[in-house]
Amino acid sequence: MKIPLIFLGTSQAIPTAKRNHTAMLLQYKNENILIDCGEGTQRQFRKAKINPGKVNRILISHWHGDHVLGLPGLFQTLVLSNYNKKMYIYGPKKTKIFIKQLIRPFIPVLKFKIEVSNVSGKFLETSDFYIEAFSLKHGPPCNAYSFVEKDKIRIDKKKLKKLKIPPSPLLSKLQQGKNIKYKGKIIKAKYITYKEKGKKITIILDTALTENCYKAAKNADLLIAEATYANEEKQLAKEYKHLTAAQAAIIAKKSKVKKLILTHISQRYQKNEKILLKQARKIFPKTEIAEDLDKIEV
Ligand SMILES: [Zn+2]
Numbered sequence: 412m413k414i415p416l417i418f419l420g421t422s423q424a425i426p427t428a429k430r431n432h433t434a435m436l437l438q439y440k441n442e443n444i445l446i447d448c449g450e451g452t453q454r455q456f457r458k459a460k461i462n463p464g465k466v467n468r469i470l471i472s473h474w475h476g477d478h479v480l481g482l483p484g485l486f487q488t489l490v491l492s493n494y495n496k497k498m499y500i501y502g503p504k505k506t507k508i509f510i511k512q513l514i515r516p517f518i519p520v521l522k523f524k525i526e527v528s529n530v531s532g533k534f535l536e537t538s539d540f541y542i543e544a545f546s547l548k549h550g551p552p553c554n555a556y557s558f559v560e561k562d563k564i565r566i567d568k569k570k571l572k573k574l575k576i577p578p579s580p581l582l583s584k585l586q587q588g589k590n591i592k593y594k595g596k597i598i599k600a601k602y603i604t605y606k607e608k609g610k611k612i613t614i615i616l617d618t619a620l621t622e623n624c625y626k627a628a629k630n631a632d633l634l635i636a637e638a639t640y641a642n643e644e645k646q647l648a649k650e651y652k653h654l655t656a657a658q659a660a661i662i663a664k665k666s667k668v669k670k671l672i673l674t675h676i677s678q679r680y681q682k683n684e685k686i687l688l689k690q691a692r693k694i695f696p697k698t699e700i701a702e703d704l705d706k707i708e709v
């Protein structure tokens with residue numbers, strides 16, 4: 412199963428005509444997980460032809476305006492459209508307080524339920540996936556997030572056909588790793604099933620290069636990483652605790668990820684974004700730069 416991911420906004424602190432403030436949407440079965448919600452995110456949803464009312468979880472990387480200022484507007488729209496799900500919101504330290512402060516002036520009575528949690532480590536687990544937070548090194552507390560799909564046991568359909576086993580509860584036994592007896596014959600689960608590796612997607616937004624970047628991204632199928640600066644501005648990256656494109660590539664390489672997508676692109680490179688791509692690809696060739704409304708599948 413492919414996991415769709417939509418880049419709703421890809422800019423650094425100052426948005427441009429081409430790039431909106433940071434937000435992305437990860438879709439998995441019934442889950443619509445919004446990661447950050449920069450100003451204007453709800454309009455980006457419209458451009459992407461996705462109903463923002465689908466969102467059921469919000470992950471916040473950190474409390475800088477370019478990552479959260481879209482929340483009051485989004486919430487107002489949800490209220491006006493009679494959103495009736497429970498919204499789960501996760502973020503680093505102080506998220507619980509900050510959500511209240513940001514939403515209440517505009518929406519004194521929130522007409523739908525929200526559950527806000529300050530998170531670190533593994534904080535959400537279902538039968539299909541889990542999400543883990545890793546603290547990064549930025550100004551305010553900041554989290555990287557890894558969405559990890561669990562491995563699945565699949566049945567080899569060709570072998571099933573050959574053995575002429577019809578759909579029955581026997582199949583779920585095999586999926587549980589149990590051997591079965593069919594027409595007097597023992598059929599080993601090991602023979603007829605195989606393991607399908609779950610996907611891993613890691614999102615590293617604003618941070619200086621720190622050990623947890625590698626931990627978060629380890630063996631990911633996709634790493635989405637901020638790349639606010641080029642090598643020429645290395646000193647600024649250090650000062651403002653951001654990554655350069657090359658550092659994002661170093662994380663991808665050392666963590667053995669399959670693909671890297673750069674985001675949180677600065678307006679300073681508006682006319683020369685290729686420089687970021689070039690510097691990253693030198694270290695990690697499988698790198699791309701995200702554009703607003705890009706949809707990819709992992
Ligand atoms: Zn930012």
Ligand SMILES: [Zn+2]
Binds near residue numbers: 475549617
């Ligand atoms: Zn920031």
